[in-house]
Structures are given as structure tokens and as C-alpha cells.
Amino acid sequence: MKILIEDYGLVVNGKEQILKEDIVVYPKEYFCSTKWDTGEIIRNPLLYIIHYADGSWLSDEQKQAVKIKKCLKKLLGSKLGDLLGTAVVFAQIQGVKSTYYHGKNYVIRKVGNRLMKLISALYVNRKKIVFENFLGRGFGDNPKYIALELLNRKLNYDLVWIVNRGTSYIFPRGIRTVERGSFRELFELATARFWIDNTRKEEFIYKSEKQCYIQTWHGFVPLKKMEKDAIQTLSKDYISSAIHDGAMTDLMLSGCKIRTNLYNMSFWYDGEVKEWGSPRNDMFFKDFNYKEKVSDFFKIDSKYKTLLYAPTFRDDRSVTPYNIDFEKLIPTLQNKFGGEWRVLIRLHPNIADQCSFMKYSNTVINASSYDDIQELFAASDVLITDYSDCMFEFSLMRKPVFLYTPDLESYTKSRDFYRDFKSLPYPMADTNDNLRTLILDFDNKTYNDSLTIFFEEIGVLENGTASKSVVDYITSF
Structure with a gap:
């Protein structure tokens, strides 16, 4: 795909195209005729070939999973059957405990936005700050050094850190942790006056007008192209979360002029940029x-x-x-x-x-x-x-x-x-x-x-x- 885009001029829009060297790209409707997981044939006037997708490339375990899903879809309908079938198959492969955590995450994604909206409307703690580093990785990067500055000043703030389940990072006294992907995480975020993060927050996360989101990002001098400048390499899910995160962000930090320009031109963000430097680089001074x-x-x-x-x-x-x-x-x-x-x-x-x-x-x-x-x-x-x-x-x-x-x-x-x-x-x-x-x-x-x-x-x-x-x-x- 990358070669077709860069060398032959392919536009990823699903439409018929003639590229360099007379390469013809046809729309998927010419060939996509069967839902492989149900066997249902999709009829449309553009169809040239019926592909009976049997999933013959699948392993015996995967074929069994497909049969379970087909059966449940027939009994319960497409949406509910697919959901329950996925849970049953996942439990077989990963075990009940893992299925529970994935199921919980699914529910959180479905109700998280509305739940956070309700909680933050009722109460926001002006002295609470919630930190996250690289999607729950642990105590590090720019958020770490902001937290240490708060601790060193002995300010009376409730400092909360979002971490992945099973993390081995050691946190200093004065910082409590909350598991990423939990209902407790939603509560802590919804009731905190400040958020400090260095990566994008997911699309279901809600921030009220009473809250302030400081996005430190995780780079100093940009070298490799990113965000809008590398949009052809980004997934739709990432772009959606980037747009959502940019709309929530109240403040971004920059350590050099060209990064400031990058935020203004290439990020999905049109808010304030403070040229204060990068907290993680303070240690060099x-x-x-x-x-x-x-x-x-x-x-x-x-x-x-x-x-x-x-x-x-x-x-x-x-x-x-x-x-x-x-x-x-x-x-x-x-x-x-x-x-x-x-x-x-x-x-x-x-x-x-x-x-x-x-x-x-x-x-x-x-x-x-x-x-x-x-x-x-x-x-x-x-x-x-x-x-x-x-x-x-x-x-x-x-x-x-x-x-x-x-x-x-x-x-x-x-x-x-x-x-x-x-x-x-x-x-x-x-x-x-x-x-x-x-x-x-x-x-x-x-x-x-x-x-x-x-x-x-x-x-x-x-x-x-x-x-x-x-x-x-x-x-x-």
C-alpha cells in the first residue's frame, strides 16, 4: 500500500483509479461478495465475482471460533451474537479472568463519557491532579518532573497517577496510583481539576469546562514527521483520538520554536502553547x-x-x-x-x-x-x-x-x-x-x-x- 501511495499516486478513497504504468485499481465492491464470518452473500450491481469466503486459511481453533459466532448470530442477531460470540471465544483462548478485564474495558468505553460527564457536573476537586505517562507505562517523562516539583514544594495537592495493571514502577510518597482501564480511573479523571499527560487520551474520555488539561507531549526537537504531516501512516482511530484530545487540551508545552510551529500547523490543536521548555530536560541544568x-x-x-x-x-x-x-x-x-x-x-x-x-x-x-x-x-x-x-x-x-x-x-x-x-x-x-x-x-x-x-x-x-x-x-x- 505504501509503495502504491508514494510511487504510483494511489488515493485511498475506495474508488476505481488508473495509476502510473497503467496499473488499474478497482473498488472492493467488484470482489467483496461474502461475509467470511457468516457466509452471507452480499448482492450488488457492481459485483463481478462471488468469493465464497470459507476461511480455509484459518487454524482448527480459529474455525471453531467462527462456527460459535455464526451460531450465536443466527440465534441472537448480528450485534448481540457477535458480542457474546467474541466473549465466549476469548474466554476459551485467554481464560475467564482475562475475558472479565476485556469485558469491563468494553463497558467502560461504552458508558465512560456519560459517566464522567455526570460525575464532573456534581464535583471537581480543585486540589487534585491526575497524571499519565505513555498510556499507563509508569512514573516517567515530563509528567514525572512536574510531579516532583509539586512534591518538593510540599504543596497540599492530591496527586494521582494512572498505571497499567501489574506495573512494577515505584512511586514516591505523596503519589497514589489508579489502574488504567478501571471505573476508578474515570472517577479520578472526572473529579480532578488538572490533567497532565504526554500522549493522546482516548476518544471516550470526557473533560468538563471546570477542568484544565496540560498536554506536555513527549518530544523536544521534532525530527520524524508526525500527526497531520504523516497522516497517511495513521489509523482512523488514532486520528479520531488526536482530534478529540486536541479539542480537550487547554495548554501545550514547547522546548523550541520549531516545535511551537509544529503544534500550530500540524497538530489538531489551536489553543495556547507555552514556551517554557520540557520538564524532563530541567535536570540537565x-x-x-x-x-x-x-x-x-x-x-x-x-x-x-x-x-x-x-x-x-x-x-x-x-x-x-x-x-x-x-x-x-x-x-x-x-x-x-x-x-x-x-x-x-x-x-x-x-x-x-x-x-x-x-x-x-x-x-x-x-x-x-x-x-x-x-x-x-x-x-x-x-x-x-x-x-x-x-x-x-x-x-x-x-x-x-x-x-x-x-x-x-x-x-x-x-x-x-x-x-x-x-x-x-x-x-x-x-x-x-x-x-x-x-x-x-x-x-x-x-x-x-x-x-x-x-x-x-x-x-x-x-x-x-x-x-x-x-x-x-x-x-x-
Whole structure:
């Protein structure tokens, strides 16, 4: 589909089209004739072929599930039969407990909006703030640092954090948690004066005019195209939730001028943007020894210098590009920067479950499970990444950043960038030999001069006071 759209000019509208090289695309009505899950034949005047969809490609277990649904649909009608059939099949496969949770989530999605509307009309607690990070992932990112600022000031607010069931994150005293996808979550949201989130809230969530929604988002400098600029890659469900979330949002935060422009032009949002910076980047301007904290966690001596390797993920989950030869790289780092070195490998959460493919040792350490990557940034001396936005945040500290991009050509075909990737101010290598050469040839003054020009170009606004500004805003109400 992507090739047809980008290379041949396909418009995804379901209509007949003639593309480049005389490729003809016919509407689905020419071929779609049978509902495969019921066997019902759909008659229409455009039909050329009857496809008797028998589901012969299904496993025996899947065929049994289809039979159950067909039977219940005949007995109870299409909607009720499909709902009950899905529940029965799900219970067979996943068990009754899992079916209960999925059933509860279904009910919440159906009644959540009306229930929240009723509750918020009755009562909103002016001193309650509900936080969420990456759809319930845990205590982290921009919301974390706003919460810590509130706790440090010892302000009398009820702080609530939405987390996924079974989360292992440890929260500081003064923050209580609520399970994502529960009726309690709806209650906490409906009765809170403030919401703070870094991703989209789902379409059934309701916010009243008495409430304030601060959307921090989860990026600093935009590199890969997103939202309206990448609309062809987004699902209808995501677009619907993005429009809904944008309509609810009262305030967005920006750490640079080009992100402010992005919010105004490419997001489904036309509200206020505060150029206060990114709360998670405040730590780079603080006098705190994260080196000691991270070293203690990994049980390594803090005298060692640290290389952080933090690549992003590939859409096909390929791990082939992560082929840095650290045994040869460590002596290169020692030769260039002096001292003894340790390597921390932090994989993207989307592939962290595959972390065993890397070779670890006393000098090359698996750091993918470390809760807060910002602390790893602050504790590390050099960063190697590829296409991750983390390059920008790390370089706020004026520390060296190197890009290792052995698959640049194939990656750029799958992802669109806002700027020429090769114009970034970071030395870039596509082989291990080139990477070691770049490190040996690294000149700190040239690098810093390039950063200064780049930061001025994108309009960096970070100064370490973003969390303070957000909390000042909250306490002004």
C-alpha cells in the first residue's frame, strides 16, 4: 500500500483509479461478495465475482471460533451474537479472568463519557491532579518532573497517577496510583481539576469546562514527521483520538520554536502553547550527581566514564543494524577521551523485550530496564544513537553525540524527516571503522560551534525552569 501511495499516486478513497504504468485499481465492491464470518452473500450491481469466503486459511481453533459466532448470530442477531460470540471465544483462548478485564474495558468505553460527564457536573476537586505517562507505562517523562516539583514544594495537592495493571514502577510518597482501564480511573479523571499527560487520551474520555488539561507531549526537537504531516501512516482511530484530545487540551508545552510551529500547523490543536521548555530536560541544568546514582544502580565504580548506546526501533523490529563492535570501540574511547570506560545499552521500549540479542559483559551493560533514560543521559559522557530524538536532548549538555546509521537509506524510505538528516550537527558513520575514525577525529570546538548554530536555528528555549513554570501556572488558579 505504501509503495502504491508514494510511487504510483494511489488515493485511498475506495474508488476505481488508473495509476502510473497503467496499473488499474478497482473498488472492493467488484470482489467483496461474502461475509467470511457468516457466509452471507452480499448482492450488488457492481459485483463481478462471488468469493465464497470459507476461511480455509484459518487454524482448527480459529474455525471453531467462527462456527460459535455464526451460531450465536443466527440465534441472537448480528450485534448481540457477535458480542457474546467474541466473549465466549476469548474466554476459551485467554481464560475467564482475562475475558472479565476485556469485558469491563468494553463497558467502560461504552458508558465512560456519560459517566464522567455526570460525575464532573456534581464535583471537581480543585486540589487534585491526575497524571499519565505513555498510556499507563509508569512514573516517567515530563509528567514525572512536574510531579516532583509539586512534591518538593510540599504543596497540599492530591496527586494521582494512572498505571497499567501489574506495573512494577515505584512511586514516591505523596503519589497514589489508579489502574488504567478501571471505573476508578474515570472517577479520578472526572473529579480532578488538572490533567497532565504526554500522549493522546482516548476518544471516550470526557473533560468538563471546570477542568484544565496540560498536554506536555513527549518530544523536544521534532525530527520524524508526525500527526497531520504523516497522516497517511495513521489509523482512523488514532486520528479520531488526536482530534478529540486536541479539542480537550487547554495548554501545550514547547522546548523550541520549531516545535511551537509544529503544534500550530500540524497538530489538531489551536489553543495556547507555552514556551517554557520540557520538564524532563530541567535536570540537565541542575547540580545533582546522577553519575553516582546510576553507578550505584548498576554496581559499577563511578570513576568509569560512560558511553550510552540508545538506538531507536525499526518498524519491522529488525535488530541487524545494532551491530556496533564494542570490544574495539572501548579502546578507541579510551585513546580519545582518556580514562576507563563502561557501555550502557538502552534499547527502545518497543524492542526492549528482545534485548538478549546483544552481548553483555562487565564492560557492556544492559540498561534497557532502567526507569528513566534522562538520568542515563545526565550520567553518561558520550551518546551513540541513530535516528532517535534523544540526540537533541543529550547535546543540550554539550556532550559528544555520534550517529551510527548503517541502514540510513532503507530507514529514510520508511520514515520522512523534517530536515535533511545529513545536515544535523552530529558526526555520522555507517560502518564500525568509520565510527571509530569519527571518534578519534572528534574536535570539541568544531562540535560546539555547530551546536550553537543549530540551536539558534531551531530556537531552543530550554533553561531548566519548565517544571517550575507549570507548577506556578497550576497554583495560580
